[in-house]
Amino acid sequence: MPAKAARAANRTNVASTKPSARSGEAVDEHGNSLRKAFYEIRELIVHGRISPGSWIVEADLARRLAMSRTPVRSALHLLQREGYVLEHTNVRKSRMVVSPLTREDAGELYSIIGHVEGLAGRGTARLPKQRRMEIAGQLKSLNRQLRAILQDKTPAAGAIFDADHNFHRLIIESGAGPRLRALHASIEPQAERYWRLYASSILNDLHLSVAEHDAIIDAVVAGDPDRVEKTLQTNWENGCARLAHVIEMYGERGSW
Amino acid sequence: MPAKAARAANRTNVASTKPSARSGEAVDEHGNSLRKAFYEIRELIVHGRISPGSWIVEADLARRLAMSRTPVRSALHLLQREGYVLEHTNVRKSRMVVSPLTREDAGELYSIIGHVEGLAGRGTARLPKQRRMEIAGQLKSLNRQLRAILQDKTPAAGAIFDADHNFHRLIIESGAGPRLRALHASIEPQAERYWRLYASSILNDLHLSVAEHDAIIDAVVAGDPDRVEKTLQTNWENGCARLAHVIEMYGERGSW
DNA sequence: AGTATATATCTTGTGGACAATAATGTATAC
DNA sequence: GTATACATTATTGTCCACAAGATATATACT
Numbered sequence: 001m002p003a004k005a006a007r008a009a010n011r012t013n014v015a016s017t018k019p020s021a022r023s024g025e026a027v028d029e030h031g032n033s034l035r036k037a038f039y040e041i042r043e044l045i046v047h048g049r050i051s052p053g054s055w056i057v058e059a060d061l062a063r064r065l066a067m068s069r070t071p072v073r074s075a076l077h078l079l080q081r082e083g084y085v086l087e088h089t090n091v092r093k094s095r096m097v098v099s100p101l102t103r104e105d106a107g108e109l110y111s112i113i114g115h116v117e118g119l120a121g122r123g124t125a126r127l128p129k130q131r132r133m134e135i136a137g138q139l140k141s142l143n144r145q146l147r148a149i150l151q152d153k154t155p156a157a158g159a160i161f162d163a164d165h166n167f168h169r170l171i172i173e174s175g176a177g178p179r180l181r182a183l184h185a186s187i188e189p190q191a192e193r194y195w196r197l198y199a200s201s202i203l204n205d206l207h208l209s210v211a212e213h214d215a216i217i218d219a220v221v222a223g224d225p226d227r228v229e230k231t232l233q234t235n236w237e238n239g240c241a242r243l244a245h246v247i248e249m250y251g252e253r254g255s256w
Numbered sequence: 257m258p259a260k261a262a263r264a265a266n267r268t269n270v271a272s273t274k275p276s277a278r279s280g281e282a283v284d285e286h287g288n289s290l291r292k293a294f295y296e297i298r299e300l301i302v303h304g305r306i307s308p309g310s311w312i313v314e315a316d317l318a319r320r321l322a323m324s325r326t327p328v329r330s331a332l333h334l335l336q337r338e339g340y341v342l343e344h345t346n347v348r349k350s351r352m353v354v355s356p357l358t359r360e361d362a363g364e365l366y367s368i369i370g371h372v373e374g375l376a377g378r379g380t381a382r383l384p385k386q387r388r389m390e391i392a393g394q395l396k397s398l399n400r401q402l403r404a405i406l407q408d409k410t411p412a413a414g415a416i417f418d419a420d421h422n423f424h425r426l427i428i429e430s431g432a433g434p435r436l437r438a439l440h441a442s443i444e445p446q447a448e449r450y451w452r453l454y455a456s457s458i459l460n461d462l463h464l465s466v467a468e469h470d471a472i473i474d475a476v477v478a479g480d481p482d483r484v485e486k487t488l489q490t491n492w493e494n495g496c497a498r499l500a501h502v503i504e505m506y507g508e509r510g511s512w
Numbered sequence: 513a514g515t516a517t518a519t520a521t522c523t524t525g526t527g528g529a530c531a532a533t534a535a536t537g538t539a540t541a542c
Numbered sequence: 543g544t545a546t547a548c549a550t551t552a553t554t555g556t557c558c559a560c561a562a563g564a565t566a567t568a569t570a571c572t
Binding site: 286287288289290323324325326327349351 | 554555556557558562563564
């Protein structure tokens with residue numbers, strides 16, 4: 001009776017092979033699996049290591065992340081709620097797939113981000129003048145960086161992304177409250193998915209975005225909430241248009 | 257495939273003695289616990305049955321909802337990410353509390369909702385004329401309802417809330433894509449928390465909101481995205497101001 | 513009494529067992 | 543050869559046991 005034996009063994013807690021942390025090792029500490037699962041899976045999706053539209057199996061991910069299904073499962077639910085993953089709508093049994101990348105979705109996503117950042121930008125614009133100048137200085141520096149990278153004959157997509165990302169992040173950090181910040185943090189990486197996939201094709205148009213950044217900086221200096229909001233929205237809107245063009249050319253991913 | 261072997265061995269399973277569903281009973285079906293937990297807990301929080309700032313214990317909730325801790329736990333994580341619940345930031349051990357209601361949070365929340373709805377409103381404003389007129393008709397009807405209720409000498413807070421809610425929901429449904437809709441669905445109930453708590457004190461000022469609705473309707477009829485967005489934002493902004501006043505008077509809940 | 517330490521208790525975090533359901537494959541009847 | 547019933551496998555959903563951390567309580571010592 002293997003089953004009974006196994007069960008009994010279980011209960012008496014022979015405990016076998018304790019995973020207890022050894023002396024010096026930087027072992028995964030207890031209590032971080034869910035976080036880890038969330039960020040790692042998100043990373044996998046954002047970086048396209050799991051392709052859009054593909055089929056997710058909890059057990060596979062669990063094995064890959066060297067943990068049990070429990071935290072993986074929770075992480076997937078979080079990711080679902082945030083839009084990284086879709087639930088293939090069978091009643092009472094959720095089949096999860098990586099959200100596909102489509103032109104339509106990109107449009108909605110970008111406009112949401114534009115508005116969220118626009119709202120944050122209003123906050124930034126209302127800061128005291130001194131603080132605003134300080135921020136404008138940093139923004140200028142970041143934009144200079146961006147320009148410099150773009151002038152390279154072989155610009156590294158990663159570096160460009162980081163600079164652009166930092167530019168926008170600075171605005172969020174300085175002008176948004178906790179809620180808005182969380183919202184941005186949950187949505188923004190989804191734009192990165194599109195960026196990464198089509199980056200190479202967008203690079204040529206990127207000087208346009210840099211120019212738009214200048215307009216944003218001017219508006220921050222002026223301390224004009226409406227203008228900051230507007231210029232930010234425009235930046236995302238145009239970014240979306242540039243992206244849409246590329247998607248049109250190369251096709252969507254994972255939607256079939 | 258070692259997994260397979262293990263599974264096969266497992267399968268001896270004598271077990272039974274099962275809580276299997278009886279013939280006719282409307283037994284809770286397998287596969288809906290998480291959903292149920294999420295909505296029920298959210299409901300408890302929104303309705304104030306668990307007071308703001310109070311201390312959540314997974315096991316208690318699990319007992320209350322007649323299920324195990326697992327789905328409750330997942331639901332709490334979702335609610336945390338959406339802002340209904342806060343993690344008392346001890347590293348690697350999350351103590352969860354119901355988010356307190358504060359003036360500051362209300363401000364941020366309302367402005368986010370205003371902008372989200374504003375964006376949806378832009379979508380509504382861009383619909384073909386015929387559809388817009390149809391929607392405007394329904395909006396007018398809802399606003400008439402609202403006016404009627406307000407004229408009662410003993411207006412029922414619930415009815416008012418529902419009418420107002422439907423008004424805004426119609427705009428979302430008609431003008432927002434799936435992402436924006438989901439976003440709204442996750443944020444909006446949090447405004448309801450404030451509403452429910454301070455409802456009685458706001459009732460007097462509510463005719464102002466009704467007037468603002470008229471401006472929204474006009475803008476929809478005109479098909480002017482900027483104006484629809486603006487009027488919606490104004491509606492929420494003013495709502496927030498009215499609320500802030502009351503919070504100032506009666507104090508915050510759960511922040512100490 | 514007051515403080516510090518040990519102990520008990522409560523709560524959360526994770527893994528894994530099992531149950532339920534969907535998908536797939538196989539055999540059988542016709 | 544096809545279609546239907548049946549068996550098998552793959553995968554998700556829930557529960558429970560136990561471990562790790564906190565918090566509260568009791569005890570010892572000065």
